[in-house]
Amino acid sequence: MRYSPLLTDLYQLTMLAGYLEEGIADTPAVFDLFFRHNPFQGGYAVFAGLDPALSYLEGLRFAEDDLEYLQGLGLFRPAFIDFLRSFRFTGRITAMPEGTAVFANEPLLTIEAPLAQAQLVETALLNIINFQTLVATKGARIVHAAAGGTVLEFGLRRAQGPDGGVSEARAAYVGGVRSTSNVLAGKLFGIPVKGTHAHSWIMAFPDELTAFRKYAEVFPDNCVLLVDTYDTLQSGIPNALTVARELREQGHELVGVRIDSGDLAYLSRESRRAFDEAGFPDVKIVASNELDEYVIESMRSEGGRVDIYGVGTRLATCAGEGGGALGGVYKLVRIGDRPRLKVTSDIAKATLPDRKRLLRAVAPDGSFIQDVICLDAEEVLPGDTVYDPTNPLQYVTIPREARLVELRSTVMAEGVRTAPSPPLDDLADRTADQLARLPRGCLRFINPHRYKVSVSRRLNELRLQLMNEVQRGYRR
Amino acid sequence: MRYSPLLTDLYQLTMLAGYLEEGIADTPAVFDLFFRHNPFQGGYAVFAGLDPALSYLEGLRFAEDDLEYLQGLGLFRPAFIDFLRSFRFTGRITAMPEGTAVFANEPLLTIEAPLAQAQLVETALLNIINFQTLVATKGARIVHAAAGGTVLEFGLRRAQGPDGGVSEARAAYVGGVRSTSNVLAGKLFGIPVKGTHAHSWIMAFPDELTAFRKYAEVFPDNCVLLVDTYDTLQSGIPNALTVARELREQGHELVGVRIDSGDLAYLSRESRRAFDEAGFPDVKIVASNELDEYVIESMRSEGGRVDIYGVGTRLATCAGEGGGALGGVYKLVRIGDRPRLKVTSDIAKATLPDRKRLLRAVAPDGSFIQDVICLDAEEVLPGDTVYDPTNPLQYVTIPREARLVELRSTVMAEGVRTAPSPPLDDLADRTADQLARLPRGCLRFINPHRYKVSVSRRLNELRLQLMNEVQRGYRR
Numbered sequence: 001m002r003y004s005p006l007l008t009d010l011y012q013l014t015m016l017a018g019y020l021e022e023g024i025a026d027t028p029a030v031f032d033l034f035f036r037h038n039p040f041q042g043g044y045a046v047f048a049g050l051d052p053a054l055s056y057l058e059g060l061r062f063a064e065d066d067l068e069y070l071q072g073l074g075l076f077r078p079a080f081i082d083f084l085r086s087f088r089f090t091g092r093i094t095a096m097p098e099g100t101a102v103f104a105n106e107p108l109l110t111i112e113a114p115l116a117q118a119q120l121v122e123t124a125l126l127n128i129i130n131f132q133t134l135v136a137t138k139g140a141r142i143v144h145a146a147a148g149g150t151v152l153e154f155g156l157r158r159a160q161g162p163d164g165g166v167s168e169a170r171a172a173y174v175g176g177v178r179s180t181s182n183v184l185a186g187k188l189f190g191i192p193v194k195g196t197h198a199h200s201w202i203m204a205f206p207d208e209l210t211a212f213r214k215y216a217e218v219f220p221d222n223c224v225l226l227v228d229t230y231d232t233l234q235s236g237i238p239n240a241l242t243v244a245r246e247l248r249e250q251g252h253e254l255v256g257v258r259i260d261s262g263d264l265a266y267l268s269r270e271s272r273r274a275f276d277e278a279g280f281p282d283v284k285i286v287a288s289n290e291l292d293e294y295v296i297e298s299m300r301s302e303g304g305r306v307d308i309y310g311v312g313t314r315l316a317t318c319a320g321e322g323g324g325a326l327g328g329v330y331k332l333v334r335i336g337d338r339p340r341l342k343v344t345s346d347i348a349k350a351t352l353p354d355r356k357r358l359l360r361a362v363a364p365d366g367s368f369i370q371d372v373i374c375l376d377a378e379e380v381l382p383g384d385t386v387y388d389p390t391n392p393l394q395y396v397t398i399p400r401e402a403r404l405v406e407l408r409s410t411v412m413a414e415g416v417r418t419a420p421s422p423p424l425d426d427l428a429d430r431t432a433d434q435l436a437r438l439p440r441g442c443l444r445f446i447n448p449h450r451y452k453v454s455v456s457r458r459l460n461e462l463r464l465q466l467m468n469e470v471q472r473g474y475r476r
Numbered sequence: 477m478r479y480s481p482l483l484t485d486l487y488q489l490t491m492l493a494g495y496l497e498e499g500i501a502d503t504p505a506v507f508d509l510f511f512r513h514n515p516f517q518g519g520y521a522v523f524a525g526l527d528p529a530l531s532y533l534e535g536l537r538f539a540e541d542d543l544e545y546l547q548g549l550g551l552f553r554p555a556f557i558d559f560l561r562s563f564r565f566t567g568r569i570t571a572m573p574e575g576t577a578v579f580a581n582e583p584l585l586t587i588e589a590p591l592a593q594a595q596l597v598e599t600a601l602l603n604i605i606n607f608q609t610l611v612a613t614k615g616a617r618i619v620h621a622a623a624g625g626t627v628l629e630f631g632l633r634r635a636q637g638p639d640g641g642v643s644e645a646r647a648a649y650v651g652g653v654r655s656t657s658n659v660l661a662g663k664l665f666g667i668p669v670k671g672t673h674a675h676s677w678i679m680a681f682p683d684e685l686t687a688f689r690k691y692a693e694v695f696p697d698n699c700v701l702l703v704d705t706y707d708t709l710q711s712g713i714p715n716a717l718t719v720a721r722e723l724r725e726q727g728h729e730l731v732g733v734r735i736d737s738g739d740l741a742y743l744s745r746e747s748r749r750a751f752d753e754a755g756f757p758d759v760k761i762v763a764s765n766e767l768d769e770y771v772i773e774s775m776r777s778e779g780g781r782v783d784i785y786g787v788g789t790r791l792a793t794c795a796g797e798g799g800g801a802l803g804g805v806y807k808l809v810r811i812g813d814r815p816r817l818k819v820t821s822d823i824a825k826a827t828l829p830d831r832k833r834l835l836r837a838v839a840p841d842g843s844f845i846q847d848v849i850c851l852d853a854e855e856v857l858p859g860d861t862v863y864d865p866t867n868p869l870q871y872v873t874i875p876r877e878a879r880l881v882e883l884r885s886t887v888m889a890e891g892v893r894t895a896p897s898p899p900l901d902d903l904a905d906r907t908a909d910q911l912a913r914l915p916r917g918c919l920r921f922i923n924p925h926r927y928k929v930s931v932s933r934r935l936n937e938l939r940l941q942l943m944n945e946v947q948r949g950y951r952r
Contacts, residue, residue, distance in 0.1 A: 163639030324795025
């Protein structure tokens with residue numbers, strides 16, 4: 001995937017021009033990318049988008065027609081256009097692998113680069129990481145709800161533009177949704193593609209049974225029949241049973257039926273019963289129609305017999321309570337040798353200053369206890385006291401039996417990746433492993449357990465000290 | 477913009493392979509693209525996406541590496557791959573211009589092509605039209621709420637992937653949002669780009685006043701200052717006033733201030749008062765932070781003094797009640813010489829069969845009265861009785877003084893556009909004109925007036941007749 005260097009907000013460029021004129025374009029800067037609330041009012045997020053983000057950074061070049069366009073805006077001096085002509089990203093990126101379970105306020109990416117470089121890339125990095133992490137999280141939630149049932153992604157038609165559909169399929173895969181209907185995503189990412197036919201196939205023939213027979217003729221070993229064009233139980237299932245018998249006589253087996261409307265829990269039970277009674281216990285029941293984690297969980301809890309869930313719109317758009325967008329932000333935490341803090345009237349929105357590390361306290365059985373954010377040079381040990389970032393007076397002790405694991409590492413140095421792109425399957429495997437180690441309550445959809453993310457003693461002190469300085473500053 | 481021919485669901489390709497084997501790939505087919513509910517529980521939608529959709533259709537070609545990928549799936553015979561190698565879209569598209577006010581159940585696009593061609597393009601057409609129409613509608617609603625205030629789009633960082641942000645900026649423009657922060661959208665579509673600086677500019681300098689002065693130094697005639705980094709009223713506005721005075725001494729004027737947090741209605745009133753009292757009545761107040769039509773309307777109703785509204789996330793994602801996605805569908809309405817109907821248990825979801833025309837009854841003063849969908853060859857006149865598509869027993873009479881205007885025309889014939897792409901400004905102008913002619917109640921956000929869309933006598937009869945046939949068919 002090629003990203004344009006113009007994939008940015010104009011203000012990044014006006015700020016760049018300003019930094020250049022003020023002589024601070026090359027001042028070393030450190031930015032953190034993080035979000036303030038877990039998406040979907042959930043207990044966690046699944047980090048995703050790192051690999052496309054690194055591709056963007058590595059490929060960042062202004063072509064002559066980009067520069068001509070910018071020149072034509074009448075905003076910039078020729079020296080700035082020349083500066084852009086030789087622009088490259090030469091910074092360092094610290095991040096955790098995709099598929100890591102992450103939480104509000106944790107630095108996902110840290111960008112260390114000359115101020116101008118770090119500033120320019122803000123918008124594209126947010127765009128990529130926000131959307132990928134949002135969809136990977138939604139995918140993981142849906143896979144969790146399916147409880148071992150297969151999940152198939154087919155949201156392309158309702159996705160936000162062509163690329164919305166393609167990058168969505170990638171992110172959903174990282175979250176655990178390991179097949180898609182999107183052929184382009186299949187080609188680009190090697191994701192298994194799935195699908196059989198739509199209502200229009202049925203309607204292209206004089207009647208349903210003829211349409212089913214014709215489809216079975218063409219795809220005798222890969223035949224899933226859509227049974228709800230006219231009436232699922234009166235017409236679709238009896239006709240599908242006829243075809244299942246005919247296929248068997250010819251030495252093939254019907255793979256499944258798909259139900260795309262109506263009361264899916266009820267229809268899946270009735271369909272299951274019909275196929276079981278007729279001697280077809282292996283025919284799969286596929287269900288689709290505005291499915292998401294809540295609908296799937298509710299269908300399962302009332303005894304629905306669905307084997308494969310097709311999810312489209314609600315995965316592609318991530319709309320709904322606490323969804324739609326991941327509110328990732330990108331904040332300056334250090335410039336030159338000065339740690340920086342953005343304060344607001346709300347301490348929960350004040351940033352965590354300076355270059356930091358992110359540690360996870362892991363129990364002897366491998367389960368995750370809590371995370372700790374500390375300063376880069378600070379030593380944090382089991383038994384240490386750590387603080388609530390939204391309330392500096394609240395503290396806890398890291399259990400003495402815990403092991404502290406560093407979650408992030410340098411993934412790009414001097415503008416070059418430190419390792420090749422990992423296989424997508426490794427990322428999806430990591431997601432599954434991480435979620436299995438979370439406290440179970442974190443996976444709940446309603447009022448989930450709040451996983452603890454604390455700040456270290458020295459980070460807490462630095463933050464309070466900077467808050468005081470800022471307040472003294474503007475009260476003068 | 478180049479669209480891949482693989483931008484489709486796998487089942488389109490398996491159906492194509494089936495049509496080919498059954499010898500019906502070339503049977504003439506007619507499909508309608510329409511939606512069943514106005515987005516955002518609103519009173520209308522703004523049709524958009526036609527021009528990108530036509531670009532997609534004109535450019536549809538399978539490259540050798542696309543064919544290799546498909547071959548490698550092991551699903552398709554070589555004859556089918558050869559068929560794809562020479563695949564072109566040669567059909568006819570009937571549509572209304574972008575910027576037309578449209579309503580649930582109206583055929584937006586009608587696709588007449590050999591069955592295989594019309595089938596393949598379903599997913600991409602839905603993807604493009606669904607998202608563009610959704611965003612254009614959201615944009616129009618936000619512009620309406622702003623009531624003459626300027627609206628600036630800056631949703632790229634929260635948009636669904638890079639292209640999500642780019643195509644969103646185009647659609648928002650069609651809806652009436654005539655500037656963007658997205659530089660790539662500016663280059664691609666000629667949309668005016670806007671923006672000044674972010675919190676990081678402020679934080680890159682030792683204090684706010686220094687940061688403001690430096691920005692004014694670099695952009696003395698295009699200076700909008702972000703005033704909420706520390707505290708809007710205690711620090712931001714007093715410092716901005718200092719800079720406004722200094723600029724004036726040097727012969728320049730401060731353009732504006734931007735407030736990005738806190739109680740925007742209150743802060744905008746206080747800021748307005750401070751600038752007015754200090755003799756700067758022309759300084760503009762820009763507000764941003766999770767704005768949408770509801771927030772803007774509420775701020776205005778309590779006397780907010782915002783001149784320019786920056787809208788991001790909620791325009792880019794269209795999330796929220798009745799949003800997230802436009803549920804556009806693509807249904808076969810005729811194959812060969814047979815009109816087709818998809819029935820369901822719910823008459824509101826039954827399709828409108830056959831090739832149709834879409835008429836708008838316009839009053840002598842130019843205002844829109846109602847729309848009528850009729851059969852292609854049918855004559856409909858003022859004074860005729862027309863029927864509710866969701867209840868065939870309800871009917872109304874088209875007012876005798878109305879003029880019946882044909883809303884759609886042939887925009888592509890034999891796979892080639894019949895006219896060049898219109899300037900984006902014409903589309904945005906049409907949106908504004910169309911909305912001004914709608915019954916005022918249609919523009920309301922809460923419980924809007926339901927604009928009447930009726931079906932003609934003969935269309936109503938055909939539909940009821942086909943419903944009967946279908947029911948007889950599967951009850952046999």
